[in-house]
Each structure stands twice: as structure tokens, then as C-alpha cells.
Amino acid sequence: MRKFVAISFVGLLLAAIAMPLMATTNVSATDESSTPVSFTSDGQWSYINTSDGQWSYIKNDFITIAFPANGTKPMFLWWYTSDPNNINVVKFKGLIEYLSYLRPYFLWRCQADGSTISNTIESNYYSPMQHMNDYMRMHVMSILSEMDDFAGLHRPYLPFSGSTWRLDGPENVTAGNVQYLSFNFTLVNVPEDRPNFHFADGNVILRARFYYTPAMESVYGKYSYSVNAGELKIDLVINHWVWNIDTLQPLINELRDMGVSVPQSKTGLALWVNLASINMTGMHDAEDDAQSGVDVDLTEGASMAHDMYVEGGRVSVTQNETSADEIPLQNRFREGFRIRFETGNATFAGFFKFVPQAIVTNGADYKTVDVTASYVSAGAHIRLFIGYPYFGNNSLEHDPSLGLENVTPWLPMNLLLVIVGATAAIAIAFAAIRMRKKPVNIVTVQ
Numbered sequence: 001m002r003k004f005v006a007i008s009f010v011g012l013l014l015a016a017i018a019m020p021l022m023a024t025t026n027v028s029a030t031d032e033s034s035t036p037v038s039f040t041s042d043g044q045w046s047y048i049n050t051s052d053g054q055w056s057y058i059k060n061d062f063i064t065i066a067f068p069a070n071g072t073k074p075m076f077l078w079w080y081t082s083d084p085n086n087i088n089v090v091k092f093k094g095l096i097e098y099l100s101y102l103r104p105y106f107l108w109r110c111q112a113d114g115s116t117i118s119n120t121i122e123s124n125y126y127s128p129m130q131h132m133n134d135y136m137r138m139h140v141m142s143i144l145s146e147m148d149d150f151a152g153l154h155r156p157y158l159p160f161s162g163s164t165w166r167l168d169g170p171e172n173v174t175a176g177n178v179q180y181l182s183f184n185f186t187l188v189n190v191p192e193d194r195p196n197f198h199f200a201d202g203n204v205i206l207r208a209r210f211y212y213t214p215a216m217e218s219v220y221g222k223y224s225y226s227v228n229a230g231e232l233k234i235d236l237v238i239n240h241w242v243w244n245i246d247t248l249q250p251l252i253n254e255l256r257d258m259g260v261s262v263p264q265s266k267t268g269l270a271l272w273v274n275l276a277s278i279n280m281t282g283m284h285d286a287e288d289d290a291q292s293g294v295d296v297d298l299t300e301g302a303s304m305a306h307d308m309y310v311e312g313g314r315v316s317v318t319q320n321e322t323s324a325d326e327i328p329l330q331n332r333f334r335e336g337f338r339i340r341f342e343t344g345n346a347t348f349a350g351f352f353k354f355v356p357q358a359i360v361t362n363g364a365d366y367k368t369v370d371v372t373a374s375y376v377s378a379g380a381h382i383r384l385f386i387g388y389p390y391f392g393n394n395s396l397e398h399d400p401s402l403g404l405e406n407v408t409p410w411l412p413m414n415l416l417l418v419i420v421g422a423t424a425a426i427a428i429a430f431a432a433i434r435m436r437k438k439p440v441n442i443v444t445v446q
Helices: 002-023 114-125 134-148 249-257 280-291 413-435
Strands: 032-036 046-049 055-059 063-068 075-080 087-099 157-159 164-175 178-189 204-211 215-219 223-227 232-239 267-278 307-310 313-316 337-341 350-354 357-361 366-370 372-377 381-389 395-398 400-404
Touching (some): 075 280
Antiparallel strands (some): 087 157, 164 178, 232 400, 337 350
16 A cells, blocks of 8 residues: 555655656647637637837746837847836847957857958967068068958948847747747838848847747757747857958968968858847837837846846956957856856846757758857946857857746746645655654655
């Protein structure tokens, strides 16, 4: 009888543990369907456009997410629904092409304009003593000088805030047992003050998926990760980037022919993201920011953050340290990068995270590349730079996400009942054993 009771209790415990895993379905299911969204997705979730056209909201009793209703720029605000005075902010600032000759991660001082490329090559890979002939030295210096103002180059920084975006969706999607809200931000027009950047029109996309149910995402069979209900996934897609280093390649090859050992394609592309925290008073600044057609930092100016948690350690963000070099994120355990917002007086802390790999594809073959990251305190907010290695004329995909630390409110009611029942049964069992003065061994399986 004792064995039967013990086995029964262990079975209930395993059922309580296994049920969340059973509820997590691979999002790559083939039976995918979608429907347009007007206001509500079901009895618990709602999708709402405000009457003034400022914001779109995704919300339930636990989390509220807001983004510009007309898709003016990709920025997201979210908070615990019962605590609207503690608002987390992620604003996608833009893309920056950078040199990675000196460090594999993004550094602000290493942006890939002609002058920086020329100076880096001259300082690190060329010595006048290589050429005793005055003509050869003068020819090398002439090539390096030509790089400074080469006509075909674009600026390293492509600002998202000054560009025109199109918001597609949202629509509800069902894939097997997984349900999510889908919408896209697509860059459709780069501002005129950014010449030679129109190759980006239609080729920079942020695909957003807000999950109603937990899921396991499989990325082209290369890697997988779990997604909680109430989490917003944002796939960055970049197609056919035109690299300054490629535009200068004829000049670089000429330097190589003259014996200057310039390494191959030491460049990367960084996604610049600002992380901030505001209260409801700061929403007025966020509204002005969302509607502004220029590259401004109004939301960041209203930020009240003191600390953030980077790789588990507390980092003060009160000071503006942008004159110093960015700090690399180490990602020692390869489980993904994660930044958590300061809890302070907030009920639940927000997070922003991303996997340490991205996908590069030509449409037929898919391969993974390592992702780097660096950050710097910018005065009550963090500048985060997610770095991707050179990917030529191919496409790159990467998928950060945001949400709140606590996910318990999304557990299905039947699962909650199972867990509560199992816990109660186990408690009764332990009480009965203690009454019989039997020893209890607790084994932890790792």
C-alpha cells in the first residue's frame, strides 16, 4: 500500500511538471491559418487602437504592450497592466555598419565611413618603411586619401526614426496548438538626407509575433528556443545590404597588390537599440517621439532608470558614458543575452533578450553566425548594439524578444488545477508520513 501511495504521488508530481511541456508546441506546425483582427482575439486578450490614432495596444489583465498605431517608427512600450506608472521602453534606433578589425563587437569609434576605414588601414596594416621608393609611398597614401571621400559610399548610420515605415497587420495566426498575433514594420523609404541608402527600401523588416500560448520556435532547423505566452518576438530581417567595404574593394585590392596586408571583410552591421524606463508623465514625450519624423530621443530624455541588470549584474545607467568605449557582453554560457529592467517599485521586471545566433541565407541554404553585443550607459538609459558579422549580399534574420519576468498568469486553468491538486496531494502525503514518523528522502534530479 505504501508503494502504491508513493508511486501515485510521484505520478501526480511528474504530471504537474510535464503539463507545461506538453502545452509548448512547435510553432513550425504546417496547419497554419490567419484571420484579420479588429478588437479582440478571445475572451481574455484584446487588441485596441486608440481613438486619437496614437497607439495600438495588446493587453490582458497581466501585460500591456503599446506601439505607434500608424507604424511611424519601431518602438515598444510595455508594463504590468495594474502598474501603468512603471513603463519599459525599447526603441529600435537604426543600423550601423562598423569595422571589426580591432574588436569583433561594435564600437562607436569604429563606424565604417571612408575616413575611418582609411585611417584604420594606415595605422594598423601599413608602414612607410614597406616601400623605400618615394613613388610607391606616395601612391599608397593617394589611395588611402581617395577612400576618405569616395563618391559611392553611404553614411555608416541608417536611422529608423527618420525613415518611413509601413505597418502590416495585425492578424491572428493559429499553427497547431499555438496562437499568436502577427504584424510587421517594413521600412519603405529612407530620408533624402541619407543618400546611397535607398537599397534598404523594402529590405529592412521587423516581424512581430505576440504569443497567446507558449511555443517552441524552430529556426530553419538550426536551433530552437522556448517562448512564453505574453512574450513579444521581433524578427529583424535585412536583405541585400550594400557594404561600404565592398564599394571600396577595388582600392583595397590595389593596396594588397602593393603589399599592404589588409584583412578580408572585417566589417559588421549593428542593430542599435535604446532601453529606457518612464512613468505615465513620460508618455507625453513618448507620443511626441512616436509621431516625430526626425531622429530624436524624446522618450529617452524622459527616462527615469537608475540601474539595469546586464548578464545578471547590476549596472548603473545614471551617468552618460557615451564618450567611452562600449562594453562587450560576454554570454559565457551561450544561453542567450538578457537585459532586465530595474524593478524598483515595479511589481514585475521587464526584460529584453536575444539568442546568440542569427541566420544568414541566400534563399536556399541556411547557416548560423555568432551574434555579438556591446552596451554603454547613456544617461538614465542604455544604448545596446547587437552585432552581426559581414553577410555579403545574402539575407540575415535575428530574433530578440521582450516581456515581463513573471509568466504564471498565462498558465491554463486546467494546468493550474492539476498543479494545485498535485501539490495538495503531495502535502497530504508528507503529512501522513511525518505522522507515522517515517524518514523522507528528497532526491533532486539534475
